[in-house]
Amino acid sequence: MATETKSFTCVQCPMGCPLTVTLEDGVVKGVTGNTCPRGAKYGAAEATHPERVVTSLVGVVGDHHPVSVKTAGPVPKETVDAVLDQISATEVRLPVHIGDVVVRDVAGTGVDVVCTKSRER
Amino acid sequence: MGVRNLSCDVLVVGGGAAGLSAANAAADKGAKVLIVEREGELGGILNQCIHNGFGLHRFGEELTGPEFANKDEVKVEANPSIEVELGCSVLELAHDGDRLRATVSSEALGLAHVSCGAIVLACGCRERTRGQINIAGGRPAGVYTAGSAQKLINVDGALVGKRVVILGSGDIGLIMARRMTWEGAKVLMVCELASEPGGLRRNIQQCLVDNDIPLYLSRTVTQVFGHDRLEAVELADVDPATMRPIPGTEQRVECDTLLLSVGLIPENELAKTIGIKIDRATSGPAVDESLETSVPGIFVAGNELHVHDLADYVSEEGEVAGRNAAEFALGERKAGTADIEVVKGENVGGMTPQHVTGSAEGVTIRFRPRKRIQGAEIRVTSAGELVKRARRMIVVPSEMQTIELSADDMAKVTGPIEVSCTPVANGKKGA
Ligand SMILES: Cc1cc2nc3c(=O)[nH]c(=O)nc-3n(C[C@H](O)[C@H](O)[C@H](O)COP(=O)(O)OP(=O)(O)OC[C@H]3O[C@@H](n4cnc5c(N)ncnc54)[C@H](O)[C@@H]3O)c2cc1C
Ligand code: SF4
Numbered sequence: 001m002a003t004e005t006k007s008f009t010c011v012q013c014p015m016g017c018p019l020t021v022t023l024e025d026g027v028v029k030g031v032t033g034n035t036c037p038r039g040a041k042y043g044a045a046e047a048t049h050p051e052r053v054v055t056s057l058v059g060v061v062g063d064h065h066p067v068s069v070k071t072a073g074p075v076p077k078e079t080v081d082a083v084l085d086q087i088s089a090t091e092v093r094l095p096v097h098i099g100d101v102v103v104r105d106v107a108g109t110g111v112d113v114v115c116t117k118s119r120e121r
Numbered sequence: 122m123g124v125r126n127l128s129c130d131v132l133v134v135g136g137g138a139a140g141l142s143a144a145n146a147a148a149d150k151g152a153k154v155l156i157v158e159r160e161g162e163l164g165g166i167l168n169q170c171i172h173n174g175f176g177l178h179r180f181g182e183e184l185t186g187p188e189f190a191n192k193d194e195v196k197v198e199a200n201p202s203i204e205v206e207l208g209c210s211v212l213e214l215a216h217d218g219d220r221l222r223a224t225v226s227s228e229a230l231g232l233a234h235v236s237c238g239a240i241v242l243a244c245g246c247r248e249r250t251r252g253q254i255n256i257a258g259g260r261p262a263g264v265y266t267a268g269s270a271q272k273l274i275n276v277d278g279a280l281v282g283k284r285v286v287i288l289g290s291g292d293i294g295l296i297m298a299r300r301m302t303w304e305g306a307k308v309l310m311v312c313e314l315a316s317e318p319g320g321l322r323r324n325i326q327q328c329l330v331d332n333d334i335p336l337y338l339s340r341t342v343t344q345v346f347g348h349d350r351l352e353a354v355e356l357a358d359v360d361p362a363t364m365r366p367i368p369g370t371e372q373r374v375e376c377d378t379l380l381l382s383v384g385l386i387p388e389n390e391l392a393k394t395i396g397i398k399i400d401r402a403t404s405g406p407a408v409d410e411s412l413e414t415s416v417p418g419i420f421v422a423g424n425e426l427h428v429h430d431l432a433d434y435v436s437e438e439g440e441v442a443g444r445n446a447a448e449f450a451l452g453e454r455k456a457g458t459a460d461i462e463v464v465k466g467e468n469v470g471g472m473t474p475q476h477v478t479g480s481a482e483g484v485t486i487r488f489r490p491r492k493r494i495q496g497a498e499i500r501v502t503s504a505g506e507l508v509k510r511a512r513r514m515i516v517v518p519s520e521m522q523t524i525e526l527s528a529d530d531m532a533k534v535t536g537p538i539e540v541s542c543t544p545v546a547n548g549k550k551g552a
Contacts, residue, residue, distance in 0.1 A: 009326035016322030017514070035514060052331070055172045055185055056303060057275065066278040068171035068187055077331075084303055098191055116171065117187040 001025060006047045010039045021047040050077040055116070056084060058102055059091040067096055068116045075109040082107035095120045125233040129155040129204070130450040131443070132223055132237040134211045134391065137165020139423025140243035141193035142436040143443030147241070148202040150447035155235060156203065157225055159210045163197065164190035165245055166424075167432065169272045172296055174323075178433035189432055206230065214240065214395040214419070221418055238450025239418045241442045242392055242406070246424035248293075249384040257344040263351030267293040267382035274300060282378025286354055287311040288342045292320040292430060292519075294382025299328035301378075308332070309376060312340040316361045317493060319382070320519055321430060341366060342379065351377055385428045395419070403427045403471035409457060410474045410484040411445040412438060420446045427473050427487065430521055434487070445481075456480060461534060466500075466541030468492060470518065477531075477538065484526040486540055490516040496545045499524050504536035516542055 003024050010017040010033075019033045021043045031043035045051065051074035057066035075083055083106050092102050096115045103113035131147040133140045136158030144154045162168065167175070170186030177183055180192065197203050209227035216222070223235040248266040263282055265273070271293060273279040283306050287294045290313040298308045311329060316339050318325055329336050337356075343366050344355035353375045357366035387405035389397070398415035400407040405426045406414040413420050422442035423435040448454035457478020463486065465472055472488035486501070497516045501508040501524060509530050516522055522542065 008330070009322050011323040011327050015514070016326070052327075053173050053183070054303075057171065057278070059278070064278045065276065068185060068275065070171075070173060070185055080303075088305075098188060116185040117168075118191065 003029075008043075008046060010034060010042055012038045012042045019043040019046075023047060051075060052077050052080055054080055054083050054087070056087045058087060058113075060119075061091050061093050063094070067092055067102075067119060069102055069113050070116050071106060071109075072101075072112045072114045075106070075111050079107050079109050083109065083113075087113055125230055127155065127225075127230075127233055127235045128237070129153050129235065130238045131155075131241060131446045132157065132211075132221075132235050132239075133241045133243060133443070134223070135165065135243035135245060135423075135425070136160075136163040136205065136207075137243060137245050137423060138167055138190065138193070138432045138435040139245070139425070139439040139442070140165070140241065141190065141197055142439030143241040143243055143420075143422055143446070144203050145193060145196050145200065146440040146443030147447035147450075148200050150444055150451070152202065152238075152447035152450055154203045155237070156197070156205045157209045157211050157223070157235070158205065158207050161208050163194050163205065163207070166268075169268070169275045170296070171275050172300070175432050178431070179436055186432070193436070211391055212394075214391060216395070239420065239446035241439070241446045242389075242414075242419065242421040242425050243423050243439060243442075244388040244391060244425045246385040246387050246428050248381075249386060251381060254381070254383050256342055258346060259348065261345060261347035261351040262349060263347070263377050264345060264379045265381070267291070267297045267380045270378075270380050271297055271300070274304065280304075282306060282376075284309060284376040285378040285380060286342070286356075286374060286376045287380045287382060289313060289382035289384070290318040290320050290325070290336060290338075291382040291384065292324050294380060295320045295324040295328040297380055297382070298334050299332055302332045302334065306378075308334050309374060310335045310337060312337045312342060312356060314339070314341045314359055314364065314383075317518065319384075322517070322519075343371065345379060346373075351379060354379055385424065387425045387428060389425060392419075392421070392425070400471070400473075400475055402465065403473060405473075407475040408473055409476055409478040409480055411454075411457070411478075411480045412442040412474070413445065413449075413480070418446075418449050420449075427471055427521075430519060434521070434523065441481075441485075454480070462537040464537050464539045466502075466539045468494065468516075468542045469540050472540060477534075479531075482528050484531060486524050486526065487521050488540060488542070489518055489521055490542050491518060493517045494542065494544050497542055498545045499540065499542050501526065501530075502539050502541075503534040506533060506535070508533045508538065512545060513542075 028044040130152035167186035167190040175189035213224040358370040420442040422438040457480030459479040470489040
């Protein structure tokens with residue numbers, strides 16, 4: 001049986017608790033260092049399948065000021081580069097509104113990329 | 122052509138997180154409000170903070186900066202009691218009989234006077250620049266403050282550089298390390314003069330560890346090289362005792378961009394035009410628990426009061442300042458009669474309020490710890506008697522601490538209030 005520990009900072013809130021996750025054969029056996037249950041949940045997930053919300057910019061046709069965007073939910077950490085590549089290849093036309101989808105199912109993650117800023121012009 | 126005259130109950134200077142929530146709170150109290158914002162849009166620094174991590178306390182969800190700003194902007198725009206002047210700067214404040222007067226200037230208005238009953242100052246903060254730290258060498262292009270690089274990239278869509286060194290581990294520097302990596306640049310390292318990181322722990326994890334960017338503590342940039350464009354920087358280790366570079370540890374690193382994230386200072390030039398008293402520890406105006414400055418009727422909130430790490434608390438302060446400003450302007454305010462000093466005890470750096478007058482029900486004390494303590498106790502005492510205490514798992518200088526005193530707590534106050542933040546007694550294993 002292979003026991004393994006992973007240590008990292010909880011990023012679920014600014015407290016930034018130092019988490020230690022114990023894994024046995026890749027299965028989470030315990031999380032310590034967390035102050036609240038969200039930290040335990042995050043610690044278990046981060047140790048087995050880490051995810052990130054990606055924020056970036058898309059170009060605007062005919063204007064050099066970009067529009068800010070985010071993935072509508074977290075995407076697997078190993079897909080972040082592919083997500084960024086697809087976002088940077090995307091351009092939008094104004095007007096845009098907060099929540100407008102600019103890329104569907106980005107990099108095959110099943111997650112959409114949405115605007116985080118409304119702009120009429 | 123004469124100078125135009127405008128009038129309102131409450132003038133809000135600055136349309137960032139603090140100003141927006143102040144305006145909404147003042148209007149909710151029945152005041153006629155004018156927001157004057159220098160930039161072409163509302164939102165302040167939130168517009169350039171396109172990362173997420175805003176609003177967890179206030180809205181219970183994690184938002185990006187522009188989304189957080191939008192929540193308050195929508196309310197401002199829908200409120201007929203609030204007017205907004207964009208692209209308009211407040212230049213000077215003065216007394217005007219029993220009212221206050223601001224001199225403002227914009228392309229649309231020219232020079233104008235705003236007569237008002239009360240003012241909320243919410244001008245935010247500015248970044249320390251290269252002139253305020255010690256770096257030898259010429260003035261090549263490619264040296265930016267982290268916040269100006271953030272604005273160039275995120276708002277103006279400019280490309281800043283490809284091989285980047287970041288000096289200072291404040292939050293803006295950390296956020297920019299990730300942003301530039303994600304935009305395709307190579308961020309070589311973050312150097313920090315102090316022996317402790319300056320930014321939030323979660324930003325170190327998410328921005329540096331996630332992207333394999335090394336953080337070197339007790340290290341600084343001593344020199345820049347390059348004529349037109351930056352070509353390299355010289356780094357050196359720093360002696361933590363003297364904070365000076367250690368001879369013989371110099372190292373040259375080739376790069377085309379240096380970002381400086383070496384501190385923020387409240388923007389209080391405007392406050393000084395009317396003689397508002399400035400606190401040396403926070404570099405912002407000294408205030409009472411209503412966030413009223415030394416000039417009656419002028420209130421202050423957000424980064425102009427005290428540099429904050431969380432927008433949620435900035436908004437909270439804006440609400441307090443806005444509500445009290447409205448009550449002042451409408452003649453409904455209960456003036457404080459006491460003058461109780463709030464004293465910085467052990468391990469307490471910049472702290473607000475600086476004094477308590479009895480003008481509000483309770484008191485919200487916010488301060489920065491001077492050093493990191495794992496297993497800390499915040500103690501509030503008055504004339505040697507305990508008023509309130511609270512435990513914290515960990516306190517660090519980069520995270521502002523808040524402790525609330527209720528009306529009942531305040532009843533125990535008999536003299537100056539002292540706040541300290543020390544290790545929990547016998548708490549060695551508590552970490
Ligand atoms: C890089 C960075 C990352 C951050 N990350 C987070 C985070 O993840 N989570 C979080 O909760 N918080 C974060 N914060 C903190 C938070 O965003 C800020 O503390 C908050 O938005 C500041 O609001 P403010 O209203 O005090 O100042 P500002 O937003 O700076 O607003 C001040 C406004 O006043 C205007 N102004 C100034 N002088 C004048 C004048 N004379 N006349 C007219 N207008 C004037 C300015 O143009 C500006 O719009 C971050 C801050 C930065 C800089
Ligand atoms: S464990 Fe809970 S309190 Fe600690 S950082 Fe995570 S979410 Fe915040």
